[in-house]
Amino acid sequence: MFHVLVSDSMSNEGLAPLLENPHLQIIQKNINEVSESLHQYDALVVRSATKVTEDLLSKMSNLKIIARAGVGVDNIDVEAATKHGVIVINAPDGNTISTAEHTFAMMASLVRHIPQANISVKSREWNRSSYVGTELAGKHLGIIGFGRIGSEIAKRARAFDMQVHVFDPFLPKTRAEKLGVDICTLEEVLKIADIITVHTPLTKDTKGLLGKENLAKTKKGVYLLNCARGGIIDENAVIHFLESGHVAGMALDVFEIEPPTNQRLIEFEQVIATPHLGASTKEAQLNVASQVAREVSDFFNGKPVTSSINLPAMSKDVYEKIQPYYELSKKMGLIVSQCMNEPVQEISITYAGSVTDLETSFITRGLLSGFLTTRIDTTINEVNAAMISKELGITFGDKVSSNTYGYSNSITVVAIGETKTFEIRGTYVAHYGGRIVSLNGFNIDFSPEGNLLYIQHTDRPGVIGKVGNILGDNEINIATMQVGRKEMGGEAIMMLSFDKPIQENVGHVLKNVGDIVNIRKIDL
Numbered sequence: 001m002f003h004v005l006v007s008d009s010m011s012n013e014g015l016a017p018l019l020e021n022p023h024l025q026i027i028q029k030n031i032n033e034v035s036e037s038l039h040q041y042d043a044l045v046v047r048s049a050t051k052v053t054e055d056l057l058s059k060m061s062n063l064k065i066i067a068r069a070g071v072g073v074d075n076i077d078v079e080a081a082t083k084h085g086v087i088v089i090n091a092p093d094g095n096t097i098s099t100a101e102h103t104f105a106m107m108a109s110l111v112r113h114i115p116q117a118n119i120s121v122k123s124r125e126w127n128r129s130s131y132v133g134t135e136l137a138g139k140h141l142g143i144i145g146f147g148r149i150g151s152e153i154a155k156r157a158r159a160f161d162m163q164v165h166v167f168d169p170f171l172p173k174t175r176a177e178k179l180g181v182d183i184c185t186l187e188e189v190l191k192i193a194d195i196i197t198v199h200t201p202l203t204k205d206t207k208g209l210l211g212k213e214n215l216a217k218t219k220k221g222v223y224l225l226n227c228a229r230g231g232i233i234d235e236n237a238v239i240h241f242l243e244s245g246h247v248a249g250m251a252l253d254v255f256e257i258e259p260p261t262n263q264r265l266i267e268f269e270q271v272i273a274t275p276h277l278g279a280s281t282k283e284a285q286l287n288v289a290s291q292v293a294r295e296v297s298d299f300f301n302g303k304p305v306t307s308s309i310n311l312p313a314m315s316k317d318v319y320e321k322i323q324p325y326y327e328l329s330k331k332m333g334l335i336v337s338q339c340m341n342e343p344v345q346e347i348s349i350t351y352a353g354s355v356t357d358l359e360t361s362f363i364t365r366g367l368l369s370g371f372l373t374t375r376i377d378t379t380i381n382e383v384n385a386a387m388i389s390k391e392l393g394i395t396f397g398d399k400v401s402s403n404t405y406g407y408s409n410s411i412t413v414v415a416i417g418e419t420k421t422f423e424i425r426g427t428y429v430a431h432y433g434g435r436i437v438s439l440n441g442f443n444i445d446f447s448p449e450g451n452l453l454y455i456q457h458t459d460r461p462g463v464i465g466k467v468g469n470i471l472g473d474n475e476i477n478i479a480t481m482q483v484g485r486k487e488m489g490g491e492a493i494m495m496l497s498f499d500k501p502i503q504e505n506v507g508h509v510l511k512n513v514g515d516i517v518n519i520r521k522i523d524l
């Protein structure tokens, strides 16, 4: 039974895939109410209220997956989660329309002073001259960040006869052309726009993107909107521009601190605000809750996650194709680590043949996780393997080659350590499984599983017999045995597999056999 903590309020209808999964126990409680039992949860489902910090992660030692029912993951320390080997997923498009509509509603309200006029009428005033507004038609709308929400806003703006100018440094030209928008530099947007709306994530590059310097480049009388994340428009910097009238008005759904503590900002008559309501519609809440609930439920049913922040995205079909290579590479990593038995500085992986059609970065992660598992006393998986390798100073890289060594596919790994280099090659044979076909240049063929013994020796009569006798005397049954040599009387290797693990003392006895150069026990 897996335990899932849902720590923010969420649509129960949306959570149905979790509630109906018989393998899951769902607890819907605030994080502070479960402080004593944090270690027992396998999954955490949040909206934006729960702050998933390094400290919280270190207390949730069993955690495998964090699901954000929404888009922005800035309330989650993704780097720390990755380090702890915890998958982070989100619901990337469940609230796009709601947020785009809310932004548009805010824009119309802003230029027509609807919130202010509403308060005035409710105060029994009838003050028509104070609330003369501006038409949207014909105005230049600047959209900063042209992803899902930005694009939906552009569609609506065009229906209102607005001219749309977009700044997004990561926008592929083809997509922009398809959407028929005017692609600009940031400077151009700032210069031309009558209304500017921001729709980027909050990152180190977008924090304060509209600060003192860039605000000074905007048109006098510009209207600003932030329905993305507090801080993209610098709250303190904009105060001066509101005071001077350079910024004619501002609509905010999000704040640097929520609820907002910057009273000066929200007290401006020309600033209108909502309490982070962009995604607060029945439809969006149902969408995001059911998107993440399905993903988490699938994850515990052994299926791949499709919208992970810290793993390459993969459909079920693609995952099924990758999985055998992933398993093979993980075993290869385990073999490399145990055969090397010394610090490793560099690992290079070469893919050849049919495997190169797949997402090899995921297979590389498998290899690194296998390699690190026997070396580090922490959870290592495909999520954190690359990050931890870097932290340990292990440089790694993968490349593609046309040489398959006669197989339909091959994965070759070269690990460089302090005193030696180790090379291993594997291949996957459909319906037969992964095979190791070369070790340090010796041709060999064995299935990477179980309890193995790797012996390097000199190719001389009697060595194999002596090994067999010692094992037999110790009641150890050899399940399979592979030998390989490059030339008669030269260096040779043996790879033996056993039905059960061999005792340490047997290894010591074997080491004393003349002509045995090196011996390594490998557990897979």
Ligand SMILES: NC(=O)C1=CN([C@@H]2O[C@H](COP(=O)(O)OP(=O)(O)OC[C@H]3O[C@@H](n4cnc5c(N)ncnc54)[C@H](O)[C@@H]3O)[C@@H](O)[C@H]2O)C=CC1
Residues within 6 Å of the ligand: 070, 071, 072, 073, 092, 095, 096, 099, 144, 145, 146, 147, 148, 149, 150, 167, 168, 169, 170, 171, 199, 200, 201, 202, 205, 206, 227, 228, 229, 253, 254, 276, 277, 278, 279, 280
């Ligand atoms: N108010 C609310 O309730 C909600 C707020 N949001 C916020 O809206 C943001 C955008 O959401 P989506 O459109 O779904 O995300 P998205 O990922 O589809 O789009 C973000 C766009 O920003 C662009 N971008 C990134 N860095 C940039 C930079 N330095 N300058 C200009 N553009 C940059 C990206 O290339 C991307 O096209 C989310 O990150 C989230 O923080 C999302 C949903 C609800």
Ligand SMILES: O=C(O)CCC(=O)C(=O)O
Residues within 6 Å of the ligand: 047, 048, 069, 070, 071, 072, 073, 095, 276, 278, 279, 280
């Ligand atoms: O209502 C919420 O959970 C916030 C939505 C949001 O800001 C997001 O999805 O990024």
